[in-house]
Amino acid sequence: KELIGEVAAFNAKTKEDIETFRIKFLSKKGLLNDLFTEFKNVAPAERKEFGQALNTLKNAAQDKVNLFKDALENTTEQKGSYGDLTRPSEPIELGSRHPISIVRNKIIDVFSRIGFTVSEGPEIEDDWHNFTALNLPAYHPARDMQDTFFIETNPDILLRTHTSSVQVRYMENHKPPIRTISPGRVFRNEDISARSHCIFHQVEGLYIDTDVSFADLKQTLLYFTKEMFGKSKIRLRPSYFPFTEPSAEVDIYWGLETETDYKITKGTGWLEIMGCGMVDPNVLKNASIDPDVYTGYAFGMGIERIAMLLYQIPDIRMFYENDVRFLEQFKSVI
Ligand code: PHE
Numbered sequence: 001k002e003l004i005g006e007v008a009a010f011n012a013k014t015k016e017d018i019e020t021f022r023i024k025f026l027s028k029k030g031l032l033n034d035l036f037t038e039f040k041n042v043a044p045a046e047r048k049e050f051g052q053a054l055n056t057l058k059n060a061a062q063d064k065v066n067l068f069k070d071a072l073e074n075t076t077e078q079k080g081s082y083g084d085l086t087r088p089s090e091p092i093e094l095g096s097r098h099p100i101s102i103v104r105n106k107i108i109d110v111f112s113r114i115g116f117t118v119s120e121g122p123e124i125e126d127d128w129h130n131f132t133a134l135n136l137p138a139y140h141p142a143r144d145m146q147d148t149f150f151i152e153t154n155p156d157i158l159l160r161t162h163t164s165s166v167q168v169r170y171m172e173n174h175k176p177p178i179r180t181i182s183p184g185r186v187f188r189n190e191d192i193s194a195r196s197h198c199i200f201h202q203v204e205g206l207y208i209d210t211d212v213s214f215a216d217l218k219q220t221l222l223y224f225t226k227e228m229f230g231k232s233k234i235r236l237r238p239s240y241f242p243f244t245e246p247s248a249e250v251d252i253y254w255g256l257e258t259e260t261d262y263k264i265t266k267g268t269g270w271l272e273i274m275g276c277g278m279v280d281p282n283v284l285k286n287a288s289i290d291p292d293v294y295t296g297y298a299f300g301m302g303i304e305r306i307a308m309l310l311y312q313i314p315d316i317r318m319f320y321e322n323d324v325r326f327l328e329q330f331k332s333v334i
């Protein structure tokens with residue numbers, strides 16, 4: 001009992017203290033060994049109690065040694081020695097931003113300079129926000145343009161096929177003037193190939209105010225392509241979207257200076273980069289905005305496509321493979 005008390009009270013200040021303690025109690029010639037030898041001579045009636053006390057003592061002594069060893073080793077490492085101060089530091093591995101993030105941030109930056117806010121919405125959408133409010137009522141043939149992933153068997157709940165759904169939500173919650181872009185992930189049930197994927201990213205934009213005209217749209221697109229690509233020649237080709245009227249496809253003139261230019265523009269010099277148009281009056285009505293007072297334009301682009309053009313990435317699948325040899329190439333870009 002006395003010894004148990006001694007062990008409990010033991011306090012080591014140096015490594016030598018622990019070693020002395022260890023030799024006294026736990027070494028071959030230590031007290032514990034002596035006591036275990038003595039165990040033989042203990043009267044059978046007292047054996048149980050003696051044995052238990054002995055074990056308690058042994059464990060307590062061992063615990064003390066471990067405790068102080070750990071503590072003293074850590075403190076010498078922390079405070080005791082500074083080591084070799086001239087040793088070169090460990091290199092800090094810097095990660096890199098994903099090219100999708102880089103391009104999304106660039107697009108946000110370009111549009112925020114002309115007053116656009118950024119809005120976001122859910123990736124799991126209902127039919128109203130993804131289709132119906134956008135002038136795509138049930139059974140409208142244009143729904144087939146967007147191969148939709150439905151959630152389970154409920155046709156009302158789906159993975160959004162574009163971020164136009166965010167703009168519907170924005171119109172429901174804000175009064176014009178509205179100037180917002182919505183970046184985000186979208187989903188389409190498409191075969192995966194070098195040019196298309198079932199998951200990709202979009203930035204869509206919406207501008208609603210009094211007297212917004214097609215000329216405003218065109219000027220904004222020109223500003224965007226200049227800032228983004230350094231190209232100042234665009235053309236608008238008539239197209240169709242249910243939510244805009246008139247609608248157009250935007251091409252930029254990429255030029256025909258290199259062999260790659262020939263390849264990616266199929267020899268024409270022109271490259272399609274987004275869809276756009278004047279917001280259909282029905283879409284405004286669906287969001288309780290009076291089309292007799294307000295007009296607006298909208299546009300939408302795929303971030304992957306823009307990134308592929310900017311960085312000459314030949315295959316869309318590279319964005320999702322997380323191959324560090326690919327990702328590391330974007331280290332210098334912020
Ligand atoms: N929502 C369209 C798409 O995903 C893009 C678009 C947006 C077209 C706005 C016109 C106007 O393809």
